Amino acid sequence: MVLMKEKETVKGKQLLLTFIRDHIWSYVAGILILLFSSFCAMLIPKILGIITDGLDKRNMAREQIYQYVLLMLGAIILVFILKYIWRYLLIGNCRTVECYLRDNLFKHLQTLSVDFYSHHKTGDLVAYAINDIQAVRFMFGGGFVQALDGITISVVSIIFMANTINPILTVMALAPVPVAAVIMVRIGKLIRERFKRVQEAFADISDKVQENLSGIRVIKAFAQEREEVLNFTKFSQSRVDTQMKLTQASAIMGPSAQICFGFSFLFFIVYGSRLVMDGTISLGDYIAFNTYMITVMGPVMNISKIIETWQRGIASYRRLNEIFCVPPALEGTVSICDVCEIKGKIEIRNLSFTYPKANRRALKDINIQLEQGKTLGILGKTGSGKTTLINLLLRLFDVKDGHIFVDGIDINKIPVDVLRECIGYVPQDNFLFSTTIKNNIEFFKPVHSDDEIEEVSKISAIYDNIMELQEGFDTVVGERGTTLSGGQKQRVSIARALIKDPSILILDDSLSAVDSKTEETILGNIRDVLESRTGIIISHRISTVMHADEIIYLENGRIVERGTHAQLMELEANYFKLYKTQTNQAETLEEVVK
Ligand SMILES: Nc1ncnc2c1ncn2[C@@H]1O[C@H](COP(=O)(O)OP(=O)(O)OP(=O)(O)O)[C@@H](O)[C@H]1O
Known part of the structure; x- marks a missing residue:
């Protein structure tokens, strides 16, 4: 990925800073309670x-010892309660930060351009949403709390060691710490x-799994399972190798810290015992110092x-x-809100x-005038730019060279949601969600009556097929609509x-999977629908577009014929020529059937 400029890195930071600002009181309260x-x-x-000193010198009354023991018990209970509160506040925040980051990532992903998704793999993005957010959560939660707790305990212990026991002994005992820090x-x-x-x-693995499962039917049809498994093993092995390298690095860290601390203890035992023997510190101080050392440990x-x-x-x-x-996509454009x-x-x-x-233009010098209520038919070889034209009409990409006006307004100035809300688009690659047919038609917006749903299903000639299913409109389709045929999927998409x-209905090669009789029925129904709307019908079949008010023929991104x-x-x-080829084919087919 491209290296980010300094200014750009602010966005991620801002997000975390906003979170911290919104939860500042729980952080402040948590930290203060932790310090106390x-x-x-x-x-x-x-x-x-x-x-210990009282017992050593035998000058402490039994009641006094009990009082100290009670004091110690009180301190233990208080520490327990305080620890519970600060952990609840600080660890609680890390759960919230995980949800906050994931929601923001998802929201942000919705704003990104279609082009972003052309260059980023789904599995990779899933890894961001799961693994990376989890690692940030660990940093904010366990990482932050343990670091804060560790630093506080160590600093307070050192202050107690230096102030109440012996500063030179403290310095001696902590001498190896800078080495450990480096x-x-x-x-x-x-x-x-x-x-x-x-x-x-991990992202590569996630991507491989995602791609494999999405394409499992093709893989099986081409008997590629073994190759896929071998391929996957390579990704898996690569993950093991990288993980082993990480483990090697982290495995050095723990023992290094322990060796340094071992030296600290050694210094303390040698120098501390000498101080007890020459009477500079008492045995009680020695025991207390030892306990502080264990606490810091x-x-x-x-x-x-x-x-x-x-670091993770x-x-x-x-x-x-x-x-x-x-x-986000279309970030720089200005929209007229009215x-x-x-x-x-x-x-x-x-x-x-x-x-x-x-590196080459997908569309070149296109000029089209389509009045309201008229229908445009688009024909052309594959790759000639038909879908690209629709992508621009939907503003999936910015129009920079030339203009598109809708109702006389430059498309770049129309709010994207208004524009897309007024366009009914049936894409080439129909995507159905793994939910009921009804949900797929209304796109999860339960604002339409059953009559409306039935009516659009009848127009798109899918009603009878749906009625044949046991659960009718409540039938849940497989992932991406796998339990429906290609033609059925297309017709559910038309109904959607x-x-x-x-106001504008666009069919992008949306009848390619239906037989010619069904196509005729749908086109007849759609012609009625299009009487009051603008229509754009893309197809490879002349029969689909021949009734349009104007037909354009695209070749290498250019309109080469129109009328x-x-x-x-x-x-x-x-x-x-296309007409001749297609009618000849149809006639030959008819003869064969006869
Ligand atoms: N996201 C993209 N990035 C780069 N080039 C693209 C992208 N999408 C399409 N193209 C290229 O733009 C050209 C026009 O593609 P487009 O999808 O508009 O063709 P089409 O006429 O709709 O083809 P088909 O009939 O096969 O659907 C093709 O050369 C294609 O490779």
Whole structure:
């Protein structure tokens, strides 16, 4: 992915800063309670030291000892309660941050351009939404809390050690700490880099699984299962290799911290015992110091885990940030807000278009005038630019070279939602959701009556098929509509476009999977629907577009022929040849059938 400019990185940071600002009181309260709880915890070794000295010198009354023991018990209970509260506040926030980031990522993904999805794999994006967000959550939760707890306990212990026992002994005991810090920072960086690679390897696996499952029918049809398994093993192995490298780095961290701390203990035992013997510190102080050292040891032992969590979190945060910094589609365009309805007049003037990152134009100098209520038929070889024209009409891509006017308004100035709301579009690749046919037709908006749903189903000639199903409109279709035939899927998609009652109806090769009799029925019904609307019908079949008010023939992104069916037949060029080929084919087929 492209390196981000400094300005762009602000977006991801802003998101986290906004979260922290919104939850600042729980953070402040959590941190203050944590500090107080650490202070209370540090009283315990001191009380232990006082009791030890009392017993050692035999100058402490039994009642006094009981009082100290009660004090210690009180401190333990208080620490327990305080710890519960601060963990609830701070760990609770990390669960919320996970949900907050995931919601924002999902929201952001909805705003990204179609082109973004042409260049990013689904499995990869799933990895961002699951793995990376989880790693950030661990950083915000366990990582943050353990680091804060560890730092507080260590700092408070050191203050107690230096102030109440002996500063020189404290310095001696902590001498190896800077060495440990340098080692931790170095290994930490290595962990971050390696974790990034682990996440990338996971994204590859996720992508492979997603692609394989989506294409399982093709894989089976071509008997490619074995190759797929072998291919998958390579991805799996790559993940193991990257993970092993990460484990190697993190495995050094824990023992390094322990060795450094071992030296600290050694210094303390040698130097501390000497101080007890020459009477500089009491035995109680020695015991208390020892307890403080053990208290500090907890976070030190944990430091490898904490650093690893942080470095993983930072690596994932950076990956997420790259996605958050991708600007939303059509970000720079200005919309006029008072347009709230579209009647359907379309004018295309000198329009050319090149896809981002492509090196040749998909459309060249297109000019079309389509009055409201009229129908345009588009024909052309595959790859000639038919769908591209529709992509621009739907503003899936920005119009930069030339103009498209809808109702006389530049399309770039019409609010995208208003524009798309007024267009009923049946795409070439019909996508049905794994839910009921009814939900698929109304697109999860339960605002239509059963009569309306039935009516559009009848227009698109799918009603009888639906009625034959056991659950009728409540039949749940398989993922991507797999339990329906290609032609049935196309017709459900037509019903979905019609129920919007659109001003402009676009059918992009939407009848290619239906037989010619059904096509005739649908076209007849749609002709009635199109009487009051603007229609654009794309097809490879002359029979689908021949009744249109105007037909254009595209070749390499350019309009090479235009006119009515009769005019194009008179031209005796591409359209005519196609007509001849298709009628000959139909006649031959009829003879064969006879
Ligand atoms: N997202 C994209 N990025 C780059 N090039 C693209 C993209 N989508 C389409 N193209 C290219 O633009 C050209 C026009 O494609 P388009 O899909 O408009 O053709 P079409 O006439 O609809 O073809 P078909 O009849 O096969 O559907 C083709 O050369 C295609 O490879």
